[in-house]
Amino acid sequence: MTRSKFTLRSTLTAIGLASSMAIATTSHADYPEQDVRLVIPYGPGGATDIIFRLISQEAEKTLGESIVPVNMAGAGATLGSRDVKDADPDGYTVLGSHDTIALSKLAGTVDYSYDAFEPVALLTQTINIPTAHSDHTVQSADEIADYVSENPGEVRFSMIPGSTDHFFWAQFFQEAGIDMDDVRLVGYPDTGEQVSALMAEEVDFAMFNLPSGGSFYEDGSFRPLGIAHPERLESMPDVETLREQGIEMDHSTSRGIFAPKGTPQEVIDTIADAYGEALENEEVQSRIENEFGSVVQFLAGEDYHEFLEDNEAALSAAAENIEFQN
Known part of the structure; x- marks a missing residue:
């Protein structure tokens, strides 16, 4: 290859690279375009x-x-x-x-x-808020441990495997002194199916919050059992925090x-x-x-x-x- 051809090819390559960089830069600068x-x-x-x-x-x-x-x-x-x-x-x-x-x-x-x-x-x-259906005998989160003790292996907690509520219940059991071998964790693919399961009383407890459970707390279908936060929620001033119930847990x-x-x-x-x-x-x-x-x-x-x-x-x-x- 002659020197002039090599130089020309190198120049064209450099121009192409510069053009690509310019296009990329322009693309980012114009983001978003769709x-x-x-x-x-x-x-x-x-x-x-x-x-x-x-x-x-x-x-x-x-x-x-x-x-x-x-x-x-x-x-x-x-x-x-x-x-x-x-x-x-x-x-x-x-x-x-x-x-x-x-x-x-x-x-x-x-x-x-x-x-x-x-x-x-x-x-x-x-x-997050531990929750029961309205007809459940448990009235607050600090009663869950006794209920499990009275019904070992029969109490059902809903969760999405590997998700936040799965971790929530595992931590709750630890803080409340509940042996995980004494409970049944029932897996669901999403929150909507958990809502349906609790409504149908297929499970005893679920972890919700105001976005997923607020309307059901308001109409009385579900009962909030405690607030996993250092302070009570302004929209639910009568519901005690877990800490107020002796469960040292925020979530x-x-x-x-x-x-x-x-x-x-x-x-x-x-x-x-x-x-x-x-x-x-x-x-x-x-x-x-x-x-x-x-x-x-x-x-x-x-x-x-x-x-x-x-x-x-x-x-x-x-x-x-x-x-x-x-």
């Missing part, structure tokens, strides 16, 4: 579904394109997380999930955790947005900014706090990374005393 698909790894009607839909409707006003929720329940919430994990890292597919990402790995359901994604932003924390669900690994930082920042602005809306804040028993807790960037590291470390430490039953 709808963003938000995968929610649970069925419709549960707390995760309701909260992400509420905030996303406001966030899309800032983003400039629609955020389209897609419910993808199944496999203990891992069907949806796998879909996003394996999606193109272009910002057009994101995951709306919570602690279940780490819990699924701890339970042995999957081999990945938070580090398989690019964390975008923490949005809310929802206070909330931390919901955030995750993108596929490799998603450009500028795209992540754009999505985080849209959700951050959405959470500044007073009406959205009011609904989150008053209707959904949750608190706005926005973290992005390094702050969210550190939060997830601490969260996973705490869950891992607690899991050493937990026998996950799938």
